[in-house]
Amino acid sequence: MLELHNRARQLLETQAVNLILGYGEGHGDEPRPVFIDKPDTVTRLIFNERCIQNLAVYLLKPEVRTQGKIGIVTTIPVSRSILQLAAENQIRDEEVVLLLVQADGKVSEVTRFSELEGLVAQHETKIPAPDQEKISILQKKSREERWQYWVNEFNRCIKCYACRASCPMCYCTNCTVECNQPQWIPVPAHALGNLEWHIMRVMHLAGRCIKCGECARACPVDIPLHLLTFMLNDNIADIFGQRAGMKAKPDYVLSTFKPDDKENFIR
């Protein structure tokens, strides 16, 4: 923690950054995001195993953007989000200073994406074992059982869009959900609209989700909606060999193609 404080203080004192996004003490056990802009308040920064929220979601907010150069306390999944945002031309190289906290507690300061790519590449991109197990169980069920499972889960959805708000990749200022001519997604939370919303969310994250699981943690009614994006993006990696959040260069799986893409369903 001391190392983190020192690094943060140095960055602010030398005006290498104007604002640092990090984790601070929140209510009870839950850390909360803090925004540090003065060197003498860096002691508010904490880091422990509970600091898993994906802070990259704040990077594109106008309130943060207008602050100039930003420092951000990150973990590996958050770093992947930042690389993916870079791949989508949302962040430029050397625009953000990452204070990457490694598993052993060491803090590395990263500004160049090329360096970040190297660090991120050393870590697993597999789906966490408990989630993988849930996915496997679902895949073994019959189609009808899967349908019932998801319809039941989606029935709880209240369309609060916390999943969208918490996701760093959902940064469109004009989301399809708000589009009302035509109205793609009905406004009230009913079975049909909920299904359409969740399918649309996952499809728009296809090939872009870096599997941080923030959407499911943000969900107030505990829908395991991260299983959908996890499954789909692993599937994409298997078929097309592309994973999100590994490179700062544009590499969107659905904006490219191979003439010999293999499928077995087109007549």
Place this chain on the structure above:
Amino acid sequence: MPSFEPKITAFVCNWCTYAGADLTGTSRIKYAPNVRIIRLPCTGRIDFMLILKAFAGGADGVIISGCHPNDCHYTSGNFHARRRWMVFRSLLDFIGFDTRRIFFSWVSAAEGAKWAQLVNAITAEVKKLGPFQNYAELTKSGLDLIAENSYA
């Protein structure tokens, strides 16, 4: 019990399948009248939401058809569409959506006979599957809404 006549929506591309279906007509080939054709510029234009909206509107099956690979009027629209469908299908499958009701095919402007065969075969298959009960139940909660506020 009256026999079930499925409603099938076909999203076709302007350059190949629409012209192919036109050829079916001018060749005087008869085929099942269950299909409602919607012409779009290119298969690359067919958003996955259009497929969902067709089912929400009461379709029992959906056909998506366009130019054969390498024949796209816009060079690569059908290649992009193919990728999107591969991804979309794997998602629908995981959700438990009845993917047997979504049909993809390549029909060129010269394949009038293929179009007739395709529609006949698909109509028979969907007839066998019966009405899309799963989606109809789901839609019921939102149906009034759709009727009141047209999606058009």
